[in-house]
Structure formats: C-alpha cells, structure tokens
Amino acid sequence: MDQPVTPPKTPYEIAGGGEVIEAIVARFYELMASEPAYAELRAIHAEDLAPVQQGLTQFLKAWMGGPKDWFAQGKCVMSLHRGFPISGAIGGQWAEAMQRAIADQKGMNAELAQALSERLSQMARAMVNQQQG
Ligand code: HEM
Known part of the structure; x- marks a missing residue:
C-alpha cells in the first residue's frame, strides 16, 4: 500500500512564515539606519527605506518558497545591484547586518x-563590484 505523501516543508514554512521574514527585514533596515558601522551601506540607499524594505521582504518570501509575487515582476536580484557601487566593505556590512537581524529572531x-x-x-559577497575597500 502506498504511504500518504507529505510534501517536505519549505524554508518559508520552517522559518515560521511571512511574519518572521517581515521581522527579519524590518530589523535589518533598522540596524542599517541606526548603526554607525553601517553608514556606508546606508549612504548608497535612497532616503526613504520603505520601498526597499518592501522589495527585500517580497524577494525573501518568494526565494524561501512562500508567495511568489516578487518573481512575477521579472526582475533579477543580481542584475539590479550592478548600478550601485558595492565595495567589499559595504558587502560585509550588508552580510553582518543581515546575520544580526536573523540572530535576533529568537524563536527561529x-x-x-x-x-x-x-x-x-x-x-552579498557575489554582488561586490568595486576593487577597493
Ligand atoms: C552586497 C550587499 C548589498 C548592497 C550594498 C545592496 C544594496 C541595495 C540597494 C542600494 C538597493 C536599492 C535601494 C534603494 O533604491 O534605496 C537594493 C535593493 C534590493 N536589494 Fe540589495 N544590496 C545588497 C545585497 C542584497 C542581497 C544579498 C539581496 C538578496 C538576498 C538583496 C536584495 C535586494 C532587493 C530584493 C532589493 C529591492 C529590489 C526591488 O524590489 O526593486 N540585496 N539593494
């Protein structure tokens, strides 16, 4: 007899769903905006962080197996960073702020x-496009 097939859980489900991803991204931009160590990273972003917060939240939901809205726009996440000057130092700031934002989700x-x-x-390391720094 066939066993009932339970599909494996997606990373989106294991993480705890959309609210957890929203909390990670909100914490990430809060750290970026408030920590002097991430000032260079903050400086290459627009004054208003709300649109990019929305964009990264939608991207991570889609990429982790949740609602696919971000992918429906046909954007490539790597290509859309080519227009920004991303040094090794700035890439490192992005990675560190993201690691901290994830670590702050205690129940995950x-x-x-x-x-x-x-x-x-x-x-983030793969998006570095400047030699110096
Ligand atoms: C290497 C470090 C990174 C830097 C310096 C960086 C910088 C930026 C900047 C400047 C923007 C545009 C924001 C604005 O106009 O204010 C942006 C948008 C965005 N970034 Fe990054 N980023 C980095 C890494 C990443 C990574 C690793 C991901 C994916 C996991 C990512 C996903 C996104 C998304 C989804 C958007 C919004 C695009 C949209 O929906 O239009 N970024 N990023």
Missing part, C-alpha cells in the same frame, strides 16, 4: 537561521 529554527545567514552572506 537554529539550523535554518544558520543556513540562511550563510547563503545570504554568500550572495
């Missing part, structure tokens, strides 16, 4: 939190 599955931090840090 620890294994997923670790994997997410590592994968997003790798993506």
